[in-house]
Amino acid sequence: MKINYSDEQFYYDCYKKNSGKPLKTLLSMYKGNFHKFFLSTFFFVIKHSPVWLLPIITANIINGINGSGNDKMHTIFINCALLVFLLILNIPMNYLHTMCKSLAVRNVEAGLRGAIVRKLQQLSMSFHTGTQSGRLQSKIMRDVEAVETVSTQLFVGLLNIFVNIAVALFVTISRSVIVFLFFLLSVPTAAATIVLFRKKIKKTNSEFRKEMEDTSAQVMEMVELIPVTRAHALEDEETVRMNRHLMTVAEKGYRLDMVQATFGAVSWAIFQIFQVGCLLFTAYLAYKGKILAGDILIYQSYFTTIVNQVSSLIMLFPTIAKGLESIKSIGEVLLCDEIEENDGKEAVENVNGEFEFSDVRFSYDENEVLKGLNLKVAQGETIALVGESGAGKTTILNLVIGFIKAESGGVYLDGKDLRDIDLRSYRKHLAVVPQNTILFSGTIRDNITYGLTTVSDKQLDEVIKAANLKDVVDSLPDGVDTYIGEHGGKLSGGQRQRISIARALIRNPKVIVLDEATSALDSISEKLIQEALGRLTAGRTTFIVAHRLSTIRDADKIAVIDDGKCVEYGTFDELMALKGEFYKMKIIQS
Numbered sequence: 001m002k003i004n005y006s007d008e009q010f011y012y013d014c015y016k017k018n019s020g021k022p023l024k025t026l027l028s029m030y031k032g033n034f035h036k037f038f039l040s041t042f043f044f045v046i047k048h049s050p051v052w053l054l055p056i057i058t059a060n061i062i063n064g065i066n067g068s069g070n071d072k073m074h075t076i077f078i079n080c081a082l083l084v085f086l087l088i089l090n091i092p093m094n095y096l097h098t099m100c101k102s103l104a105v106r107n108v109e110a111g112l113r114g115a116i117v118r119k120l121q122q123l124s125m126s127f128h129t130g131t132q133s134g135r136l137q138s139k140i141m142r143d144v145e146a147v148e149t150v151s152t153q154l155f156v157g158l159l160n161i162f163v164n165i166a167v168a169l170f171v172t173i174s175r176s177v178i179v180f181l182f183f184l185l186s187v188p189t190a191a192a193t194i195v196l197f198r199k200k201i202k203k204t205n206s207e208f209r210k211e212m213e214d215t216s217a218q219v220m221e222m223v224e225l226i227p228v229t230r231a232h233a234l235e236d237e238e239t240v241r242m243n244r245h246l247m248t249v250a251e252k253g254y255r256l257d258m259v260q261a262t263f264g265a266v267s268w269a270i271f272q273i274f275q276v277g278c279l280l281f282t283a284y285l286a287y288k289g290k291i292l293a294g295d296i297l298i299y300q301s302y303f304t305t306i307v308n309q310v311s312s313l314i315m316l317f318p319t320i321a322k323g324l325e326s327i328k329s330i331g332e333v334l335l336c337d338e339i340e341e342n343d344g345k346e347a348v349e350n351v352n353g354e355f356e357f358s359d360v361r362f363s364y365d366e367n368e369v370l371k372g373l374n375l376k377v378a379q380g381e382t383i384a385l386v387g388e389s390g391a392g393k394t395t396i397l398n399l400v401i402g403f404i405k406a407e408s409g410g411v412y413l414d415g416k417d418l419r420d421i422d423l424r425s426y427r428k429h430l431a432v433v434p435q436n437t438i439l440f441s442g443t444i445r446d447n448i449t450y451g452l453t454t455v456s457d458k459q460l461d462e463v464i465k466a467a468n469l470k471d472v473v474d475s476l477p478d479g480v481d482t483y484i485g486e487h488g489g490k491l492s493g494g495q496r497q498r499i500s501i502a503r504a505l506i507r508n509p510k511v512i513v514l515d516e517a518t519s520a521l522d523s524i525s526e527k528l529i530q531e532a533l534g535r536l537t538a539g540r541t542t543f544i545v546a547h548r549l550s551t552i553r554d555a556d557k558i559a560v561i562d563d564g565k566c567v568e569y570g571t572f573d574e575l576m577a578l579k580g581e582f583y584k585m586k587i588i589q590s
Contacts, residue, residue: 011115015334022327026151029112033104037155040100044160047093050086052167055301057083062294101156109148112330116140119334125403127338139333143326150323153316161316164309168302176291179299182281183306215245271307278303340402340423347422351429351510352414353541354379355400359409361564362395369395371564372409377557382542384552386585387561393545396561397513400543401432431504433533435516437496444473445480448502455506466535467502469495501533512542549586558582 011029018024030037057079065076116139120128173180222229222242229238282296291299357375361368369392377383385393398404399411402423411418413426439447448463449455460480464470472495476482484490484499491499504512514533530551546552553572560568560581568580575582 009115011112012119012334015331019331019335022324022331025327025331026147026154026324029108030104030151030155033107034155036100036104037159040097040104040156041159041163043093043097043100044156045163047090047097048160048164050083050090051305052164052171053086054083055298056171059292059294059296059298062297063292101152104155105148105151108151109144112144112147113140116144116330116333119336122339123333123336125398127336136333139330143329146323146326147330150320150326153319153323157312157316161309161313165306168305168309172299172302175295175298176285178285178290179282182278183303188310215249218242218245274307275300275303342422342424345420345422346416347425348413348416348429349425351426352379353377353510354414355541356412356415357396357399357409358412360399360406360411361408362392362399362404362406364395369564370406373561373565375559375566375569377541377543380539380541381556382537382544382554383557383559384544384546384555385559385561386546386549386552386582391561392564393561394515397515397543397545400511400513401430402426429510430513431507431509431511432513433497433500433504433515437493437500439484439496439499441483441485443478443481443483444469444476444499447484447499448480448506450503452506459506463502463506466505467498468531469498469502472498505535510540512537512540514542514544514546516545516547549582549589560585 014025014028018028060079061076120136169180169183172183219242222238225238229235279296279300282291282299285291286293286296355375355377357373360370360373362370369390373392373396375383375396385396387393395404399406399418402418405419413421418426440450445460448460464473464480472491473479473482514537534554544552544555552558555572557569558572558575559566560575562581568575568578568582570578576586
């Protein structure tokens with residue numbers, strides 16, 4: 001049998017129909033899988049039967065030996081043979097029990113993660129910029145894992161607990177009503193006593209957990225600061241600082257150990273006292289001839305089973321509460337309505353690359369960034385956006401990409417409002433080279449051809465040459481199949497940026513967005529990248545954000561952005577001759 005989870009829309013519908021009701025949401029997610037849990041429980045009953053029958057078989061043997069008759073060995077043999085058969089049967093039954101449970105739970109686990117991933121791909125960039133990536137990772141991994149745990153406990157663990165209790169009580173009442181009544185009175189008292197003492201460790205456990213979380217954050221911070229620490233010879237100071245945190249953790253851990261040890265000893269003693277009480281009561285019944293001597297073992301075993309199962313039931317509640325909270329946490333993503341709507345909109349087949357910004361206004365958290373921007377960009381034209389930080393340059397690039405939408409006015413591509421077209425179809429004709437190169441831990445080939453499946457070696461080689469990557473690739477042991485490490489950590493900044501340019505070139509885009517593509521590079525790397533960018537932008541509509549004005553001399557037009565508006569527009573020479581804002585910025589950088 002294979003894992004075959006439902007499509008992601010199914011899980012989204014489960015949340016939509018049961019919003020605010022985590023338990024109903026969980027139950028709806030397992031629609032079509034409940035028979036697997038019932039089968040799992042059925043196989044559990046068979047596989048677990050030796051545990052229940054062992055006390056009865058042992059009692060039968062003891063009673064048979066103490067009884068009269070000549071068939072004592074026959075009784076012993078039959079009971080032992082039955083037990084051996086059930087023990088052997090445990091192996092296939094355990095396999096089937098686990099298979100049925102795992103198929104149901106893993107189906108939902110995989111489907112739920114898939115639903116989150118798909119929703120994250122649909123959510124707007126404003127959602128992603130406003131949400132920590134660590135929180136999203138936690139929802140995909142830890143929260144779904146918590147849902148998987150609560151599913152197992154709720155649908156399998158809970159059923160198994162009730163089965164164990166039901167079997168123990170059924171066997172007890174079928175053999176002795178008096179012992180059954182003793183169980184009904186004693187078990188809740190024993191369980192309540194254990195719960196009462198367990199509460200005392202909750203506070204200490206919580207303090208230890210919080211201290212561990214804080215220390216974990218401090219350790220991550222320490223690792224990230226190692227270059228700074230080493231550069232300023234602060235190793236000893238950092239070691240002392242971390243040791244203080246580690247000693248605090250050790251002290252709280254010691255207190256937790258002692259509380260748990262005390263609790264363990266007290267709860268064990270209480271449990272054993274109740275066991276002695278059960279032994280005394282059943283021994284008295286045997287002495288009076290109310291039950292057989294061998295039956296004492298049965299009742300002792302079943303009393304232990306019931307108390308343990310009740311204790312397990314109590315322990316389930318925190319796990320269930322944690323799992324239901326995780327279901328709510330996942331719902332924060334699946335029910336989020338910050339979606340980039342593309343369905344039903346016009347798909348563009350061809351892009352010329354002519355743009356017009358008409359009285360565009362846009363705000364971030366009531367802070368107006370663009371205040372009536374007007375700008376026209378002809379097909380195949382390279383336009384550089386310059387201005388002070390916060391002037392609105394990056395916002396303009398985000399509008400071009402479609403990450404954000406104009407609040408009023410409009411951004412038009414080839415005469416069509418970007419809000420009216422399927423942005424996915426438009427972005428197939430778009431390439432972005434960001435300031436901070438984004439690479440993943442694969443090979444150079446993987447990073448350049450990301451998302452493409454029909455790239456020939458000849459095409460790849462041409463792009464590598466055009467991006468000035470040939471010397472880099474030739475110097476590596478495995479060429480384009482060399483692994484570059486996490487985020488391309490084995491390469492220099494200039495080499496990573498050229499891979500990013502090659503990734504853009506291989507897509508043969510009609511529109512290019514360059515966000516400070518040569519910032520923080522040495523002069524040699526900058527020259528190589530400028531040459532590669534020249535090949536990339538040739539004949540393509542290109543938007544460039546640059547702070548070093550010397551890098552945009554060859555741009556067809558330069559737009560000076562100030563306070564959310566285009567205040568100057570023209571070629572490099574025209575703006576220098578104008579002696580306005582651009583001229584002042586150039587003089588400052590000279």
